[in-house]
Amino acid sequence: MIAGASTPAVETVGLRKTFGAKHAVDGIDLSIRRGSIFGLLGPNGAGKTTTVRLLATLLKPTAGTARVLGHDVAREPEAVRRRVSLTGQFASVDEDLTGRENLVLIARLLGHGGRDARARADELLAAFDLDDAAAKQVRTYSGGMRRRLDIAASLVTTPDLLFLDEPTTGLDPRSRNQVWEIVRLLVDNGTTVLLTTQYLEEADQLAERIAVIDHGRVIAEGTSATLKASVGTGVLHVRLADPADREAARALLAAELGGPIHLDADPAALTATVPDPARAAAAIAATGAAGIRVTDFSLGQPSLDEVFFALTGHPAEPSPDDESAAATAAGRS
Amino acid sequence: MAIDTQRRDVGAAIRAALKPRPQPKPAGTVSAVLTFGWRALLKIKHMPEQLFDVVVTPIMFTVLFTYLFGGALAGSTDAYLQYLLPGILVQSVVFTSVYSGLTLNTDISKGIYDRFRSMPVWSLSPVLGTMAGDVVRYTVSSLIVFAIGFLMGYEAATGILGIVAVILLLDLFAAGLSFIFTTLALLVRTPSTVMTLGWMVLMPLTFASNVFVDPATMPAWLQTVVAWNPVALLVTAARGLLDGTGSAALVAGSLVAPLVVTAVFGPVTMALYRRER
Secondary structure, eight states: OOSSSTSSSSEEEEEEEEETTEEEEEEEEEEOTTOOEEEEETTTTTSSSHHHHHTSSSSSSSEEEEEEEEEEEOOOOHHHTTTTEEOOOSOOOTTTBBBHHHHHHHHHTTTHHHHHHHHHHHHHHHHOOOHHHHGBGGGGGGGGHHHHHHHHTTTSSOSSSEEESSSTTTTOOOHHHHHHHHHHHHHTOOEEEEEESOOOOOOOOHHHHEEHHHEEEEEEHHHHHHHHHHOSSSSEEEEOOOOGHHHHHHHHHHHHSSSEEEESOOOOOEEEEESSHHHHHHHHHHHHTTTEEEEEEEOOOHHHHHHHHHHHOOOOOSSSSSSHHHHHHHHHH | HHHHHHHHHHHHHHHHHHHOOOHOOOOOOHHHHHHHHHHHHHHHHHHHHHHHHHHHHHHHHHHHHIIHHHHHHHSSSHHHHHHHHHHHHHHHHHHHHHHHHHHHHHHHOOOSHHHHHSSSSSTHHHHHHHHHHHHHHHHHHHHHHHHHHHTTTOTTTTTHHHHHHHHHHHHHHHHHHHHHHHHHHHHHSSSHHHHHHHHHHHHHHHHHHSSOOOGGSSSSHHHHHHHHHHHHHHHHHHHHHHHTTTOOOHHHHHHHHHHHHHHHHHHHHHHHHOOOO
């Protein structure tokens, strides 16, 4: 640990990146504590991937500065690369090779000798429950296996900072839980993790602090508790047996919960923002007492859409051109 | 209970795998390039069919031209095969070098290049390593063409030494030439564009040459073109090495074009690869 363990793992000031006329990252200030998990939350095209690519030295900032583990990304990219690992949004493993060959490749590039590289690959394959598939081409792997291999490849030498770009997008719940477990173990081990996600639940489960980004800017930053306080603790979804009761149910819930009630596209469904879970239980009991039959109800966390709506007053609209597509186009045209 | 125990074990295995340990110094330039070359060889191992795609056309040409036109062009099919085979070798290796560009184009658009570029190794080593691995591809496609030739009755007057010398010469030529196609690969969007543009360059170069027929019967202007055509110079040098009429001057002459291409397109490839994506 050189450059002082007290400096933040990531510190950016006015970080900006433009592709042609598009401001992909439009002045981002971040400070990420060492040993923590930091979540970048936002819809497609918000600038999450571009931010990660700037911090991983794949892109050069148009303006502003970024220091990673005390090193300036523009002036000392080599020093940054020695101590970070990147698990990209799109599989950053070679589909044509086997799982084992992928890890041996990375280990050799990081300077392990032949025998040592193979031993390290086998150790990681076993730890990530991939030993049975070690000799199979990655193209035959399931989404969850591919993700685990991708993360294992980032850990061949334990990085001080790991970038995980949408690590669970497209994974089934079981694989998602495995990835979360791995991230927690990593941080116990002292690694700092910067993850991007479209799911508030994921950021809430893992991250110590969360920055919500939209159109290349941070629109809110804080702990998950402070963010949720600004949005409401949760959302109550109710589905009625008879759509004809919906108006009565709306009035009743509005009175019980004191907030606006949203009528869903489903004619029998309503959604309410809930300031306090205890009142949600009371509200459900009240509908029963009033003779309104409820077939289904759930108390959930606000979705990204609801967070966005609360923070910006407009829904999270993914821009038509996905940010990575825009980045590719800018590079190739 | 059982599940719970297993869960803890997985955690322990991951924890053990993450334990801090002395970390080696990242691979140096040469070792990184060789490692990427090894990756290219693994790809050939896992997808040998790619190699056959490239040699199918030359094999078809060898068979068709020998038996259809051989008698008319050279008096006998045997005599024509002796003339044609070195030309077909050149054609197949030169087309294989388009394939280098094509694979780079598909490869580079994948997420793995982001990982390579975020690693502490020389940033150009993935490209150079892939090109080094391609030399094996060139060698294998030469060997396939030789094998077909021998089956059809081809004989190399200079024996095994001549064959080895020709394969090395072709490897050098194709490695140099491939910088044109890696440049293309980094400029255009899709692999099929690389293929189309490659063919547009190579079809005239291989036909307006001495690959298939002796240029003596061509119009004077075309003879001038053939005399300067780098593919024709290579064919002459390769024929010489195989039938014993070769000379150092012919070999040197055939290597001028790939050297010029490397000097011009090598740096362009590097600059384009380093560009942000």
